[in-house]
Amino acid sequence: MRSLSLKTALLTCACMIAAPASAETLKDALWQAYTSNPQLEAARAQLRATDENVPIQRSSGLPSLTTSSTLTEFLKSSSTSFTSPERQLSANVDLGVPIYSGGSVRNGIRAAENRVEAGRADLRGSESALFSQVVAAYMDVIRNEAVVGLSSNNVDVLVINLEATTDRFEIGDLTRTDVAQSASRLALARSDFRSAQANLVSARENYIALVGSAPDDLQPPPPLPGLPTSPDDAVNVALEYNPDLIAARERAEASGYEIEVAGAGRQPRLEAFASGGYQNYLGTLDSIPGTASASQTSTSAQAGLRLSLPIFQGGRVSAQQRQAQAQSSAALEQVIGTERNVIAQVRAAYSSWRAANAIIASTQAAVDAAELSLEGVRAENSIGNRQILDVLNAEQELLAARVQLVTARRNEYVAGFTLLAAMGRAEARDLGLDSEGPLYDPVANYDRSRDILLDWQSDPDPVATSTRTVDIPAQDGEVSPD
Secondary structure, eight states: OTTSOHHHHGGGGTOOOOOOTTOBOHHHHHHHHHHHOHHHHHHHHHHHHHHTHHHHHHHTTSOEEEEEEEEEEOSSOOTTOSSOOSEEEEEEEEEEEEEEOTTHHHHHHHHHHHHHHHHHHHHHHHHHHHHHHHHHHHHHHHHHHHHHHHHHHHHHHHHHHHHHHHHHHHTTSSOHHHHHHHHHHHHHHHHHHHHHHHHHHHHHHHHHHHHSSOOOSBOOOOOOSOOOSSHHHHHHHHHHHOHHHHHHHHHHHHHHHHHHHHHGGGSOEEEEEEEEEEEEOTTOOOOOTTSOOOOSEEEEEEEEEEEEOOOOOTTHHHHHHHHHHHHHHHHHHHHHHHHHHHHHHHHHHHHHHHHHHHHHHHHHHHHHHHHHHHHHHHHHHHTTSSOHHHHHHHHHHHHHHHHHHHHHHHHHHHHHHHHHHHTTOOSTTTTTGGGTSOOOOHHHHHHHHHTOOOTTOOOOOOOOOSOOOTTSOOOOSOOOOO
8 A cells, every 4th residue: 555656546536636747746846946945955064064173173283373563662761771673673573383282172173073973963953843844745736736636526426516506405405404405515615625725835835935836736756765664673773873862972972072171170281382484673773872883683592391280270170071961961961861762763754654544544444335335326316216415425424534534645655754863764865865965975075174284265155045935836725736
């Protein structure tokens, strides 16, 4: 039953949707969302920002080179000085090379790298969550189009039924009550039809918000690959591959390194340094009377080692380390909390998926039975053994069963995809989107940024790359008849 499409099943409901040449598949929708959704683009940009924490931390352990220059005007000279200059130009160059910093640089880099890994897992989670939303929106459109078709067909049937009832009333075969009952059911059917159209408009607009384009004859989705055979199998896969759980573990590991970074504040610092200076009095330095002309320039150079050892810092370092320890404790607890949520989510999704499969089987049986029941009631009504109300009730039961079947198929597919997403098996490569084009590589930006040492190298000014939907016309609740 899972391989049957929603629209194929609707052939028995006389509401098959037309299939023009511009049909759209679920893979098309997922690829378009993957390449143009603003939430996913924002998540990628946020990861690129996280990547930069590694070179930022590494810069603390690299040499630093600074220069400065000063132009000084001496407005008033000492009355006892015979050589006071009027102005002075000086320039200095300072080089510092960190040698030992208590492990703060090394542990800071490790913590940043772990947070990059956590960011990559977060991006996977954002991607998987978006795909789950797209699948639900895709199936919502298909379901609501089917419900509109069923509701429209029901209105047509009730119109014919009212006409027939009116004709029989005019020849005295039925009563005015029968006509009123038929008219009432037709009015309710028209109301349900309008509600179904409104739901379809909402589903189509939600699809546009996620995918970036209007749905165009959505085709039946393909069977879901890799669904587990038991909840325990699903949980075991999720514990290894769920992106939220991976991110929580990476953050917990990073917090352990950050404890060492905080504690390094009490360690000694050793730095090699070198500096050079240049002074020029710009011809304003007078010589002592009776001596040769004074030199107007001078240079200097120094080099050495600088050792600093903190003795007392008012308890700041110990407070920072205790703070980092508390944050690490919180991160460890969050790992367990995330693990609990993942297990519960996987088990619930598995149960929903299995239940939806069972509901499809029972609802299909209900549809078959309701069709036979309606056929029999109509035959019995034609010979006077059944009232018009019995026919109306049988038609209503068949409509409700068909709508429930369409809904059950939608719920089964969405629950299955939700299960795969919770297992960490519903990302671009898992869904075969790499056949549509190159996938986003989060490692490429990291490899590029960590090798940049120049202070003047930056990326181009940011521009939005996702697709706007302002020019897409407002959707309606119409479906194309077959």
